[in-house]
Amino acid sequence: MSKQAPAGEPVSPRRLRIGIAIWLLSWIPFPLVALAILHNHGYLQSEKSSTMFVTVTLGIQYIIGFIGILIAGKEAIQLVQKDGTRKLPRNLWRVVIHGSTDAPKVE
Numbered sequence: 001m002s003k004q005a006p007a008g009e010p011v012s013p014r015r016l017r018i019g020i021a022i023w024l025l026s027w028i029p030f031p032l033v034a035l036a037i038l039h040n041h042g043y044l045q046s047e048k049s050s051t052m053f054v055t056v057t058l059g060i061q062y063i064i065g066f067i068g069i070l071i072a073g074k075e076a077i078q079l080v081q082k083d084g085t086r087k088l089p090r091n092l093w094r095v096v097i098h099g100s101t102d103a104p105k106v107e
Contacts, residue, residue, distance in 0.1 A: 011075045011082075013099040019072025020096065026065025031057035 031054045038044045044053055079091045079101065091101045 011078050013095050016075040019068045022068030026061050
């Protein structure tokens with residue numbers, strides 16, 4: 001069974017930001033940049049080794065992105081349970097930018 005957070009527990013802005021950052025980092029084409037660097041230094045000369053390198057590193061990058069989605073998703077689920085699906089984009093934005101779902105005070 002999954003451990004659910006109590007309904008009154010606040011959403012963690014740090015976990016949400018870390019999850020989003022990890023997910024965004026998973027979209028950077030590190031394997032292609034690393035492949036070019038390794039080719040220039042004389043490594044991965046055959047097509048088979050290059051294909052295997054790109055396949056493995058893209059798989060690792062996919063897993064890292066999925067972990068980021070899981071981290072941010074847990075916090076998003078808490079927001080949906082608290083305020084509903086319609087308010088989720090606004091609440092996510094407020095938590096990421098301001099650190100809470102409360103509307104910012106304008107003076």
